[in-house]
Amino acid sequence: MSTEVRVPTLGESVSEATVATWFKKPGDKVEADEMLCELETDKVTVEVPSPAAGTMGDIVAPEGETVGVDALLATIEEGSGAKSKDEKPAKEEKSEAKPEPKDGKQTEKASGGGGGSIDVMVPTLGESVSEATVSTWFKKAGDTVEADEMLCELETDKVSVEVPSPGAGTLSEILANEGDTVQAGGKLAVLSSGSDSGVEQAKDDAPADGDQYQQPKAGGGKDVEDAPSAKKAMAEAGLSADQVTGTGKDGRIMKEDVAKAAKDGGAKAEAPAPAAPKRAPSPASDADREERVKMTRLRQTIAKRLKDSQNTAAMLTTYNEVDMTEVMALRNEYKDEFLKKHGVKLGFMSFFTKACVHALKEVPEVNAEIDGTEIVYKNFVHMGIATGTPTGLVVPVIRDADAMGFAAIEKAIAEKGAKARDGKLSMEEMQGGTFTISNGGVYGSLMSSPILNPPQSGILGMHKIQDRPMAIKGEVVIRPMMYLALSYDHRIVDGKGAVTFLVRVKEALEDPRRLLMDL
Known part of the structure; x- marks a missing residue:
């Protein structure tokens, strides 16, 4: 018998959220009311407690996915965690034999051996949301990426949505740059599989007992994804993951860790020395020294509401x-x-x-x-x-x-x-x-x-x-x-x-x- 874990009520005017952090993984034992995951809206962070004691079953909504109110997040199974762990390899073998349609290109690439390309598309943004703004690219063209590694972050007027890599390979081309407005279902980038399919296959063959979650952070190929809010905060503060010490599960970087690193002067330590001022700056050089930053969707919403208040x-x-x-x-x-x-x-x-x-x-x-x-x-x-x-x-x-x-x-x-x-x-x-x-x-x-x-x-x-x-x-x-x-x-x-x-x-x-x- 299983118990469903669903998205709680988010508020009168909030209909969806982003899954920011899972504190448990399939097979873990959980107690009633123990925190399972954290959801993020454009206003608050919502923690989702376990509705019952048991073993963590399937996670239906992974980190970075946008979910609506009452959507299914995961299941809680009765019994010990040993059974779920034993069953997981069988599940993985089944998924290799009969892959989901959305992973069809990845499977063809791995078996064919000749390489290919995968389109990175804009995910579903919500019922009433048809477009988003590309706020941050975490990778650049030519970078090697792992399957499910976060590529970029999109902003709507309600939530921030992170886009994971649909497979392993090289990010060959970015079609929508930071600041561009994209439509739901539009193409963001192209991922080339090349000869890196073995990397993805090795990841699929990883043991199901959660060993991959226990590997320490090391360079850019870490196995533990940082919290979405932390990545955004690092981008805004000009910090890299190496400058921040994560206190979350398995060394995961949280939003509070970024704030602490920024306060301790991490950005200052890595910041390049300012260029020497020119003796007689011309009008053209003034423009070169300006910084033009597009307003975030959230800030645009705040501005609209404040103006509406004055107008109404x-x-x-x-x-x-x-x-x-x-x-x-x-x-x-x-x-x-x-x-x-x-x-x-x-x-x-x-x-x-x-x-x-x-x-x-x-x-x-x-x-x-x-x-x-x-x-x-x-x-x-x-x-x-x-x-x-x-x-x-x-x-x-x-x-x-x-x-x-x-x-x-x-x-x-x-x-x-x-x-x-x-x-x-x-x-x-x-x-x-x-x-x-x-x-x-x-x-x-x-x-x-x-x-x-x-x-x-x-x-x-x-x-x-x-x-x-x-x-x-x-x-x-x-x-x-x-x-x-x-x-x-x-x-x-x-x-x-x-x-x-x-x-x-x-x-x-x-x-x-x-x-x-x-x-």
């Missing part, structure tokens, strides 16, 4: 400033005791979250959204906290923030922030927000106008705390001040409501006791 909503921003003296004094007084009791630091975000929840109760239209010709008022607050990560800005959502205390809010922010930086946020954790807070002050921003996160109708922008001279009761005193900005959808939020909201946030922060008194 009647967005307007109102400003105010808040004296942070009382909040800073309260935080300094209780931060040590707070950390000791709750195990988390007391930051400013919990104060701003509580202040916004307080203001949203008085001005509920800022917490509402438009659905066609109806206004949907939310009788709860799911607070989005904009968080910067190495791959871009994400907005994890703290659900029912209106029912949480300071400690619970700080713990949720810390947990979501850590998962965001590690790329472990699920789609559910980034959906359903009713209002958003964006803290540009951590980067030194003094004033900005945040863009709405549709379909929400309001977003609060926090900024840098700066000592400024203020007139207090007829005297000039130095106070820690922060500019606040509220961007709102003027279609349902009037100017009076927006200003009232911002004033209530200001009042709550300048006198935190008002939060306790619900004033």
Whole structure:
């Protein structure tokens, strides 16, 4: 009896993902809920747990393949792993006697001995996706490649798709260069088998007990493929696989390893010395020194969504400033005791979250959204906290923030922030927000106008705390001040409501006791 492993729900607007990493191979023993593989979407990384205990059966979707929601990934067989391992050679012999149609050219090449060529085609990109952009070639014309070795990476507006080599041989011609747009089913390159068919045959005869997974990395002919996200990160950082130490299974390079290598200066160590500047550069030489890089599909999608937000909503921003003296004094007084009791630091975000929840109760239209010709008022607050990560800005959502205390809010922010930086946020954790807070002050921003996160109708922008001279009761005193900005959808939020909201946030922060008194 076998149990099917299927693609979990990826989110409302995400219908497909790429299989990034398999942590198990056929024949391995697995426990219930043990992580089997990792899927990547254009927003998050999703781990797939085992639905039952048993032995890893067939892997239906290999690494680099694009899969839809509820698609079959693998099977889990009952019993010990020894039986599956014993059966695997028989399976391989059967596949050699009756090969799959897609490998027909490879089989003809191996048996004929005279060599030939294999077309590298664009794989299926998904139901609603008909074209992609060639983002990165991992090989160049003339390179020797192994069967299933990653040749290039394609980008759509939803996911990144890696194209494996359909066989072993030499990459003789690249037909679609980096930056070119290709159609589903189009030709990417030509692979010449030549006299290298023996290499492929040797790979087919490899033992089925998983020995090939245990060979160490060595040069360009390694047997363990690195994570797709890691290859992309290495290409962007200008690093080679030799400069990165892999911490994944069997030395596999993961995305976090690339980030660490880049931080340690791996790229700098291998970077060529800059050319000496010319004495009198001409206009033509300025163009030579420019670098023109095509936007990734993901960045194009982000740009489109941000512009759509501006085009759809009647967005307007109102400003105010808040004296942070009382909040800073309260935080300094209780931060040590707070950390000791709750195990988390007391930051400013919990104060701003509580202040916004307080203001949203008085001005509920800022917490509402438009659905066609109806206004949907939310009788709860799911607070989005904009968080910067190495791959871009994400907005994890703290659900029912209106029912949480300071400690619970700080713990949720810390947990979501850590998962965001590690790329472990699920789609559910980034959906359903009713209002958003964006803290540009951590980067030194003094004033900005945040863009709405549709379909929400309001977003609060926090900024840098700066000592400024203020007139207090007829005297000039130095106070820690922060500019606040509220961007709102003027279609349902009037100017009076927006200003009232911002004033209530200001009042709550300048006198935190008002939060306790619900004033």
